Amino acid sequence: MTPIKKNGEIMTGTSPSSSVELSLFNKKGPSSSFVEKKGPEDNDSGYYQEAVVNGPSSDTHSGDFDANGGNDSAGHGGLNRDLQxxxxxxxxxxxxxxxxxxxxxxxxxxxxxxxxxxxxxxxxxxxxxxxxxxxxxxxxxxxxxxxxxxxxxxxxxxxxxxxxxxxxxxxxxxxxxxxxxxxxxxxxxxxxxxxxxxxxxxxxxxxxxxxxxxxxxxxxxxxxxxxxxxxxxxxxxxxxxxxxxxxxxxxxxxxxxxxxxxxxxxxxxxxxxxxxxxxxxxxxxxxxxxxxxxxxxxxxxxxxxxxxxxxxxxxxxxxxxxxxxxxxxxxxxxxxxxxxxxxxxxxxxxxxxxxxxxxxxxxxxxxxxxxxxxxxxxxxxxxxxxxxxxxxxxxxxxxxxxxxxxxxxxxxxxxxxxxxxxxxxxxxxxxxxxxxxxxxxxxxxxxxxxxxxxxxxxxxxxxxxxxxxxxxxxxxxxxxxxxxxxxxxxxxxxxxxxxxxxxxxxxxxxxxxxxxxxxxxxxxxxxxxxxxxxxxxxxxxxxxxxxxxxxxKTHRVGALEIDYECMEKRKVDEEEKLFLEAEKRRLEEFPPSVWEKIYNNSLGYLF
Structure with a gap:
């Protein structure tokens, strides 16, 4: 079972194919998650992510929407997250x-x-x-x-x-x-x-x-x-x-x-x-x-x-x-x-x-x-x-x-x-x-x-x-x-x-x-x-x-009032930890080629 994220909670498990744990946090976004899945077209090249959507939130005013653009009765949907x-x-x-x-x-x-x-x-x-x-x-x-x-x-x-x-x-x-x-x-x-x-x-x-x-x-x-x-x-x-x-x-x-x-x-x-x-x-x-x-x-x-x-x-x-x-x-x-x-x-x-x-x-x-x-x-x-x-x-x-x-x-x-x-x-x-x-x-x-x-x-x-x-x-x-x-x-x-x-x-x-x-x-x-x-x-x-x-009636946020260890940061910290673990496993299985290393240290500075 792969990790999913539902209502702000990260749920982890073990994938039979890769044992990789990934999640995506979106503060204003929907209750959505990303499941890492190894597809038949990628058996030799790596991984791809499949969006798992748990449905739109009922609070449309706050911006909680279906990530895949599904429309609710009001015609409010969400943006597709297709930009790599x-x-x-x-x-x-x-x-x-x-x-x-x-x-x-x-x-x-x-x-x-x-x-x-x-x-x-x-x-x-x-x-x-x-x-x-x-x-x-x-x-x-x-x-x-x-x-x-x-x-x-x-x-x-x-x-x-x-x-x-x-x-x-x-x-x-x-x-x-x-x-x-x-x-x-x-x-x-x-x-x-x-x-x-x-x-x-x-x-x-x-x-x-x-x-x-x-x-x-x-x-x-x-x-x-x-x-x-x-x-x-x-x-x-x-x-x-x-x-x-x-x-x-x-x-x-x-x-x-x-x-x-x-x-x-x-x-x-x-x-x-x-x-x-x-x-x-x-x-x-x-x-x-x-x-x-x-x-x-x-x-x-x-x-x-x-x-x-x-x-x-x-x-x-x-x-x-x-x-x-x-x-x-x-x-x-x-x-x-x-x-x-x-x-x-x-x-x-x-x-x-x-x-x-x-x-x-x-x-x-x-x-x-x-x-x-x-x-x-x-x-x-x-x-x-x-x-x-x-x-x-x-x-x-x-x-x-x-x-x-x-x-x-x-x-x-x-x-x-x-x-x-x-x-x-x-x-x-x-x-x-x-x-x-x-x-x-x-x-x-x-x-x-x-x-x-x-x-x-x-x-x-x-x-x-x-x-x-x-x-x-x-x-x-x-x-x-x-x-x-x-x-x-x-x-x-x-x-x-x-x-x-x-x-x-x-x-x-x-x-x-x-x-x-x-x-x-x-x-x-x-x-x-x-x-x-x-x-x-x-x-x-x-x-x-x-x-x-x-x-x-807003007021200036005082230096002692700023919340640096907020819930959003803790979630990002957890996601980063999961991402780095997944990235480490991916690189062990698919290490970068010589050409990739050359590109990252040359043309990668421009493109």
Whole structure:
């Protein structure tokens, strides 16, 4: 008999085939369990897990549902748990590699120059790493399916968890139309807006995305896995290609080196509406102004906090994911923008975000670099690959937004109607509501796609910063509680390298960027659009926090009030013990091959 879990109790037994004990804990989920079973198709290769469902809970409001998506009389069901570890990992990577890097970097390059672009990506990269470390320390201590909103409610204030949960959802319903606008920008490289209005492309892509999200999550996960693999391979190819071009290996044999850092320069003076701020002050202002694009480029790395509740053995995989995040930041972001700045000057007319950029200009600066080097036809291929980048990102963004809204409803902080799922386990009401915000991308019909893209970046970046601020503040409260309760930290599987100090430093920088990100709205002529879009997220967050706090009469969780040895943690501890025992037996029976070891220590850092 295999171990099952029923109503929160782990029941163990002996399997005649493998004697393996496994269970799966889901705080808000159903009374479900996983039975490890050796199937006839796997006699020579290993194990697979078969879900055993004990039926839906009667408490539909709290989010206890049938894991396999069975509907109750109210039409409320559950999500299918078909995402494997490789799916979750690649969705997180693919979510981070998107328009912020391949298109947004062009806006920063055109506005501030290659030096400012590199500096802003390095600063924000360090901040993101500190955020990931803070999140990882909490996630390995207590993996929660609610992610960082759950940690905020548990370690800081329930009102903070409510506010950050809704801010995160708002961010993603804006990111999706931003991606669609970016897709319209990319297509204008082939077909100008005078020939085909970009709104037509946006409508086609939006219908396609909604259709794809109506498929089962297993199909979605498999599709996103391979699309994300294409993204990683494409980015590695672009990094290598720009390095070759910079060193004179292109058809023009022009050894550019750091020429463009000298002429026209590494830092571009700040310019607005034809007015230029010369001197060092102008260069500092332009450098600060592009921080918003760097923040936007890095958003999505915190997805580890969203998937932690479904991660296999999180206490082993989360620290690995954080280490990999550091390597990916160094490679995909820092190295790529360094070589990019060596290949394209900030005043290149081919950039869509330059004042001289024409309608059919390349949305991505990487395409500009290829074109300038005289590599024929490759610019077409790369532009098509970047379009695939964007559509894949849009697909995953809509998926995350839909599941976030479903999670908010399951926790009782969104209307229950969003809990409805169809017989395939798709939360169709949440999907339909989320998809309506994709219509915002139709703004590019009356305005230039470049302008709409910039507006969306302003809005989304402040939402991302507020999310990071909440994660960092929650971690500070988490550490303070441990110190106050004198908990032995040697028991922790993972500790943030810089501890509470690192979170304080990152918190200060995040607050500074949030306040200064659109200060250029006040320079020269007042830019009301830039001011509103750049700061609108802050009052929304504050109002959401205080309304919930006053209505629900919540209070800040004191350092001595935090329950570190809660029932959830004890269950996770037990599950980890069972998992490690099962994993040990599996490895004894099926040890990793030489090729698996080589992959894990090489390409495994990227894929």
């Amino acid at each position: 570890a490789r799916h979750i990992t690649m969705i997180a990577i693919g979510g981070a590699l998107g328009t912020g890097l391949v298109i947004g970097s062009g806006a920063s390059l055109a506005a501030a120059g290659p030096g400012a672009l590199l500096l802003s990506f390095m600063i924000v990269g360090v901040i993101v790493w500190l955020v990931m470390c803070a999140l990882g320390e909490m996630a390995t201590w207590l993996p929660l399916s609610e992610g960082f909103p759950g940690y905020a409610s548990r370690f800081a204030d329930p009102a903070l968890g409510f506010a950050v949960g809704w801010i995160y959802y708002i961010k993603y319903i804006i990111v999706a139309p931003n991606q669609l606008t970016a897709a319209a920008l990319v297509i204008q490289y082939w077909v100008s807006r005078e020939v085909v209005n970009p709104g037509i492309w946006v409508a086609i892509f939006l219908v396609t995305l909604v259709t794809l999200n109506l498929f089962g999550v297993k199909i979605f996960g498999e599709m996103e896995f391979w699309l994300s693999c294409i993204k990683v391979v494409t980015m590695l190819g672009l990094i290598f290609l720009t390095m070759v071009i910079a060193l004179g290996g292109g058809p023009d044999h022009d050894r550019r080196g750091f020429r463009y850092w000298k002429d026209p320069g590494a830092f571009r003076p700040f310019e607005k509406n034809g007015q230029v701020m010369h001197g060092s002050a102008g260069k500092v202002v332009s450098s600060l102004s592009v921080m918003v694009t760097a923040v936007f480029a890095f958003m999505g790395t915190e997805l580890v906090g969203v998937t932690v509740g479904e991660a296999e053995n999180p206490r082993r995989n989360i620290p690995r994911a954080i280490k990999l995040t550091f390597y990916r930041i160094c490679l995909f972001y820092i190295v790529s923008v360094l070589f990019l700045g060596m290949c394209v000057p900030y005043n290149d007319a081919g950039l869509a975000f330059t004042k001289s950029g024409k309608t059919g200009a390349a949305a991505s600066p990487f395409v500009v670099a290829i074109t300038n080097a005289g590599i024929g036809k490759l610019d077409q291929v790369i532009n098509a690959a970047l379009l695939l980048f964007i559509l894949s990102g849009s697909n995953s963004d809509m998926y995350i937004a839909t599941r976030t809204l479903y999670g908010l409803a399951s926790n009782g902080i969104a209307p229950k109607v969003f809990l409805r799922v169809n017989r395939f386990g798709i939360p169709y009401v949440s999907l339909g509501f989320t998809a309506t915000f994709g219509l915002l991308s139709l703004l590019c019909i009356s305005s230039s796609a470049q302008r709409v893209f910039t507006i969306f970046v302003n809005i989304v970046s402040v939402m991302g910063l507020l999310t990071w601020i909440c994660i960092l503040w929650t971690h500070i409260c988490f550490v303070k509680g441990m110190e106050a309760q004198k908990i032995d930290t040697s028991k922790m599987v993972y500790r943030a390298p810089l501890g509470k100090i690192g979170s304080w430093v990152a918190l200060v920088f995040c607050c500074m960027i949030a306040l200064l990100k659109n200060f250029t709205a006040f320079i020269f002529d007042f830019d009301s659009v830039s001011f509103v879009t750049g700061y609108v997220g802050i009052p929304i967050f504050i109002i959401t926090f205080w309304v919930y706090k006053l209505v629900k």
